[in-house]
Amino acid sequence: MSEMMRQGIVVPTGLIAHGRGEAFDYLLGEITLPPAELAERVAAAMLMEAQRPVITVNGNAAALAPKELIELSKVINARLEVNLFHRSVERIELVCAYLESQGAKEVLGRIQDFTLPGIASDRALCSSEGIGMADVVLIPLEDGDRAEALVKAGKKVIAIDLNPVSRTSMAADVSIVDELTRAIPNITAHAGGLAEDGQRRSDLMSGFNNRRNLGHVLRDISDHLKFEMSSKA
Amino acid sequence: MSEMMRQGIVVPTGLIAHGRGEAFDYLLGEITLPPAELAERVAAAMLMEAQRPVITVNGNAAALAPKELIELSKVINARLEVNLFHRSVERIELVCAYLESQGAKEVLGRIQDFTLPGIASDRALCSSEGIGMADVVLIPLEDGDRAEALVKAGKKVIAIDLNPVSRTSMAADVSIVDELTRAIPNITAHAGGLAEDGQRRSDLMSGFNNRRNLGHVLRDISDHLKFEMSSKA
DSSP states (O other): OHHHHHHTSSOHHHHHHHHHHHHHHHHHTSSOOHHHHHHHHHHHHHHHHOSSEEEEEOHHHHHHOHHHHHHHHHHTTOEEEEOOSSOOHHHHHHHHHHHHHTTOOSOBOSOOOEEOTTOOSGGGEEOTTTGGGOSEEEEETOOHHHHHHHHHTTOEEEEEOSOTTSHHHHHOSEEEOSOHHHHHHHHHHHHHHHTTOHHHHHHHHHTOOHHHHHHHHHHHHHHHHHHHHHHTO | OHHHHHHTSSOHHHHHHHHHHHHHHHHHTSSOOHHHHHHHHHHHHHHHHOSSEEEEEOHHHHHHOHHHHHHHHHHTTOEEEEOOSSOOHHHHHHHHHHHHHTTOOSOBOSOOOEEOTTOOSGGGEEOTTTGGGOSEEEEETOOHHHHHHHHHTTOEEEEEOSOTTSHHHHHOSEEEOSOHHHHHHHHHHHHHHHTTOHHHHHHHHHTOOHHHHHHHHHHHHHHHHHHHHHHTO
16 A cells, blocks of 8 residues: 555555554454345345446555456446545546556546535536446445435445444445455455346345444454454453 | 655554554544543553653654653653664654654664564664663554563553554553543643652552453443444434
């Protein structure tokens, strides 16, 4: 990540955000917990059922899992849209070009001709062809304002966020509390497994309760902390 | 912290570490929990009873709480010693000079003529006049290797670390799970309150059980996460 900052893909506050993620991942025991696995399965179903799925990509996501994000976008036939928290024309170009250098095709984000209602800054800007018309949006490492605005705009929102009680996790329809490089390949794999089974996809979505699932994450974190404590005693 | 990185006081991995701290602080509700308050009180007693107390200062600690650290060192009559994780002669000079610009006198760390046993890197280096001969060492934001080595070297170790199950927190004699800019002024204030009361200082130290106190921190974190979850429901 330090190297990605030198390249300009990641900004200094992105490094701090990455550290926050590391701490939360530590609390999970750096594994995909069962409730995260379930959320990843539901996410795969929802992305496959979508008419216009979009995956948003910010600097940290591009730095951490470029190939994984590109692979997922191909499997579920989703658009990739670069959407930065610390936005500048130069940095958008940098991140788009980086994804393209890793094999991405037709990355959106250079043209931002749509404004999400409910956000008072240029973070409201996005692509009409991407987020603007999307029905399902996968938001890895997204801030709370944008997550809430996407939900209010009527999108189905799938978040990947290591903080189970962040505004993003609270706002999303499906909150995946897992580290990005574990979560994305898992979703891709589940998408493969669900490809032929529309009934199973439908059952997964209708049986899922996001708030209950986040409660299970908290229970697992609490158990893990107690275990860490006792194992080091 | 981004500005401190531009000055060279903080390194990129220091920003990531800072983010980890932010996440753990979030789990505490960004307050000084009762077990942290107790640990700060015990730390004050222990530092006042010390013959040769030393406060170690790394880049992040210098960036976050320079004046607070200097004030504490004066009140408890402790030496300040700069001890970096990412060490270079230039950066040691930079951090020493920064502390001096904030009012510190006789900062140690430029001359490292003592080697802590049990560490295979140049992180073992320290000052004989400081850590080398210290009986009590306050280590804000320290890594696990050095914390363990200090304990093995027979020092009484007081850690300030937002991760209650880190190796540092586990190794220390007194583990303060609190944010640095809250913890240091609290210790300073407690030192003032305990100045005339040797019996109280002694009682605080003998009645303190670090492992039990860390267990109380975990209980409070778990309670806080459940509260966050329910308040956002």
